[in-house]
Amino acid sequence: MTSVWSTPHRPAPVDAVVTLPGSKSITARALILAAIADGPSRLSRPLRARDTDLMAAALRALGVRVEDEAADWLVTPQPLRGPAEVDAGLSGTVLRFLPPVAALATGAVRVDGDPRLRHRPNAGLLHALRDLGVEVDDGGRGRAPFTVHGTGRVRGGPVVVDATESSQIVSGLLLSAARFDEGLDLALTGGVPSMPHVEMTLTTVRAHGVEVVETGRGWRVVPGPVAARDVVVEPDLSNAAPFLAAALVTGGRVTVRDWPEVTTQPGAQLDRLLAEMGAEVTHTPAGLQVTGTGRIRPLVADLGEVSELAPVLAALAALADGPSRFTGIAHMRGHETDRLQALDEVLTAVGARVEQLPDGLAIEPGPPRPARLDSYADHRMVMAAAVLGLAIDGVQVADPGAVTKTLPDFVQRWTGLLGEPAEVVP
């Protein structure tokens, strides 16, 4: 049965301080590297949500010990072995980071997930694994379900990779590459979206003692051990987007606590992007403070580096005082849903005029109207709907439970931000 959330309408300014759980992307990388490291490690403040719980479960299925100690995860590497069934859910990080680890295991590891996962592109990764000497059976689809037949080792070496559809294909290979016999010499064919997430991977593997060299065509990873390392996970800055957007929409003030001074997270670009959209943005000792000025300015931007932010920025664009244009985000058609199509439908439903561009969206605000929106099983579409609902009375969103992917208690946090009780009707 479908549950429906009547998202709170809030014309008055919000004034709130928000604490957010750990970064999905940092947690996923920390889990993978801990699993193939040379000793045990502790992850403090990991994100506990569907994506990261599925990653932990996948590693456990390969024999790794991932134990709960209060809110921490203790990870103890073990000989990696199949056979195993991995449920990737709708998680791009499990879909693309886990198979290279599975290739290092002995036995067959089958990866599958939600119906939509079977549509998420993965040919670039599966081709690369084959070229590196791994047997992969995907029925020629280039997508889930597929089975990795690991032999306990991966030859590695030179490989040409098509990662035009997702940076996670590059990240997945780089994360495990030091454990390949010959390491990895990855040359890109074509561009890569979300480059800051590749940079995050490079910084992370280097912090684990892995030597990576930029080659001009890609990266060479020197074979060797992955040093175990305790990690304290930063708050998820991409999930800060809807909360900070609430300051703009209501002309209020929102502070996100523990905003890191230095970070690899692309969500850090929210300070620049929200300032461009008319907010006053200040880095304070308490965190990032965003104050709305009562006016939302349109945004014309290439969001290729920060596509995770696009759904919430698109919601803001529909409430702005002029037309916006987002480009560089063609690959969002392969995200949790086809996000260009979904945003077109949602923003049109609430009164905006939307044009789908070859690589983005043109959004022109119109007279707002109430609407019952779909979640598209996409956490970020629920968050975008919540932002719209602040300004537009009568916004409902079906299946808000999609937020469990990265922020299970989003609805409670959102209503808490506004000082209201949560109301989801089953």
Ligand SMILES: O=C(O)C1=C[C@@H](OP(=O)(O)O)[C@@H](O)[C@H](O)C1
């Ligand atoms: O490496 C990562 O943690 C991520 C990379 C990006 O993927 P794409 O390159 O597929 O956009 C991003 O959108 C995703 O949410 C997380």
Ligand SMILES: C=C(OP(=O)(O)O)C(=O)O
């Ligand atoms: C694209 C996203 O997720 P995934 O890691 O599943 O690709 C996202 O969280 O916006």
